[in-house]
Amino acid sequence: MCVKKNTCVNLQIEQPYVCDKIIEEFGNEIYFAIEHSYLEPHEFCGAFIKECGTYENPLNQPWPLIIPGNKPSVKPWPIVPDGKPKMRVLHLADIHVDREYAIGSESLCSNDEGLVYAFCCRDYPPESNVGKADIKFPAPKWGIAENCDIPFITFDESMRLISLQEKFDYIIVTGDLESHAIWDYTKETTAANIANITATLLKYFPGIPVYQAVGNHEGVPMDAFAPHSIPEYEIRGPQWLYTVLNDNWGHWIPESVKESLQYRGSYSFHPFDGLKLISLNTVYCSHWNFYLFINASDPDMTLDWLAKELLDSEQKGEKVHIISHIPSGDSYCLKSFSANYYSLINRFENTIAAQFFGHTHNDHFYMYFDDANPKNRATHTAFVAPSLTTYSYLNPAYRVYTIDGNYPGSSFTVIDEENYWANLTEVNANDKLEFKLEYNKRVSRLALPHFIPEQRKC
Ligand SMILES: [Zn+2]
Numbered sequence: 349m350c351v352k353k354n355t356c357v358n359l360q361i362e363q364p365y366v367c368d369k370i371i372e373e374f375g376n377e378i379y380f381a382i383e384h385s386y387l388e389p390h391e392f393c394g395a396f397i398k399e400c401g402t403y404e405n406p407l408n409q410p411w412p413l414i415i416p417g418n419k420p421s422v423k424p425w426p427i428v429p430d431g432k433p434k435m436r437v438l439h440l441a442d443i444h445v446d447r448e449y450a451i452g453s454e455s456l457c458s459n460d461e462g463l464v465y466a467f468c469c470r471d472y473p474p475e476s477n478v479g480k481a482d483i484k485f486p487a488p489k490w491g492i493a494e495n496c497d498i499p500f501i502t503f504d505e506s507m508r509l510i511s512l513q514e515k516f517d518y519i520i521v522t523g524d525l526e527s528h529a530i531w532d533y534t535k536e537t538t539a540a541n542i543a544n545i546t547a548t549l550l551k552y553f554p555g556i557p558v559y560q561a562v563g564n565h566e567g568v569p570m571d572a573f574a575p576h577s578i579p580e581y582e583i584r585g586p587q588w589l590y591t592v593l594n595d596n597w598g599h600w601i602p603e604s605v606k607e608s609l610q611y612r613g614s615y616s617f618h619p620f621d622g623l624k625l626i627s628l629n630t631v632y633c634s635h636w637n638f639y640l641f642i643n644a645s646d647p648d649m650t651l652d653w654l655a656k657e658l659l660d661s662e663q664k665g666e667k668v669h670i671i672s673h674i675p676s677g678d679s680y681c682l683k684s685f686s687a688n689y690y691s692l693i694n695r696f697e698n699t700i701a702a703q704f705f706g707h708t709h710n711d712h713f714y715m716y717f718d719d720a721n722p723k724n725r726a727t728h729t730a731f732v733a734p735s736l737t738t739y740s741y742l743n744p745a746y747r748v749y750t751i752d753g754n755y756p757g758s759s760f761t762v763i764d765e766e767n768y769w770a771n772l773t774e775v776n777a778n779d780k781l782e783f784k785l786e787y788n789k790r791v792s793r794l795a796l797p798h799f800i801p802e803q804r805k806c
Pocket residue numbers: 442444523524565707708709
């Protein structure tokens with residue numbers, strides 16, 4: 349087995365103390381996956397490390413998904429007339445609170461060691477070699493745009509400030525609530541952190557619904573979401589997490605979703621007449637989900653379930669919003685899952701009104717195209733919101749959408765988007781957290797007057 353401490357240390361991925369802990373955290377899952385996988389060890393290894401076997405992820409081999417037929421004729425993207433009711437929706441992505449953020453600890457802890465990963469702004473125990481030298485760049489009170497997550501105070505004050513900005517119609521949170529100390533995850537701390545974030549949202553946004561999707565950092569270990577098809581599901585599956593999510597998200601979503609959420613971490617319901625919201629668990633496409641080396645074909649029938657949900661909405665003439673964590677097309681998502689998801693978006697382009705993702709921590713979007721069309725017609729956009737965390741080398745950010753609705757016949761399309769950010773250099777200097785509007789997409793130089801996918805083509 350090549351994924352071991354020496355590799356971690358020799359490649360200077362992390363400090364030896366963390367390498368030890370990472371093996372403790374992931375070792376059992378990786379050994380189990382190798383033991384039960386049909387892959388050869390060199391294939392397993394080569395999927396992750398270039399120096400070890402052929403660098404091609406065998407999980408990228410295609411698996412089939414039945415895409416429902418009888419696609420209706422394509423309708424033009426709706427142009428929303430002025431004067432219609434609008435909804436304002438807050439999108440929080442990748443919060444990543446570090447419960448052990450330590451003011452005054454080294455914020456550039458990889459500086460002297462040439463490490464490629466090194467997670468900083470923490471007090472490491474004496475047996476580590478971090479923090480033994482003099483602290484050169486102490487972690488400030490409100491966080492810093494380095495390889496650090498945000499302290500709880502920054503999350504709490506962000507929520508207070510955002511709640512004062514305006515009254516949102518609802519909030520979406522697209523996963524990754526935990527810190528990047530991936531060697532340190534336990535079910536207890538993850539559950540406590542989720543409960544803490546739930547309590548904070550309830551405190552600052554009373555009466556405002558919050559709809560969430562699960563992120564890969566909610567897994568213990570990270571990304572360890574075993575589908576029902578693997579052996580020992582009872583002890584290895586993420587049902588403990590889905591119970592935690594049901595307990596916490598149950599403040600805002602109906603009882604009717606519980607069974608689906610408990611089974612696959614995905615759910616759907618109707619927040620408004622004519623709109624179905626689908627929360628899709630895309631950790632089942634993560635290339636760091638080692639259980640997929642045992643079976644990666646549509647884990648827990650997630651895309652088959654999505655296809656049926658979309659078909660049902662098409663038949664009822666309703667619109668769909670998808671909220672999820674890992675965007676299809678991102679290299680983190682296995683290719684076959686991405687390709688099948690892409691096909692579903694194109695098949696149901698009339699029905700899907702919007703898709704919202706996180707995970708990348710960046711402010712950007714993905715495009716979908718009608719590959720059969722000679723002009724490569726753009727069919728859809730997936731909105732990816734910037735992260736609240738500073739990891740890595742980022743300032744905290746969030747996004748607000750203006751959405752057509754809610755009235756009979758609403759298109760539920762996104763008609764505007766505003767991105768806000770906090771300059772942590774100023775925030776720490778003034779000891780005052782403050783967010784500013786970075787840009788408004790409809791009136792910015794990007795000039796997207798109607799948010800039509802075709803307008804976004806390069
Ligand atoms: Zn994240």
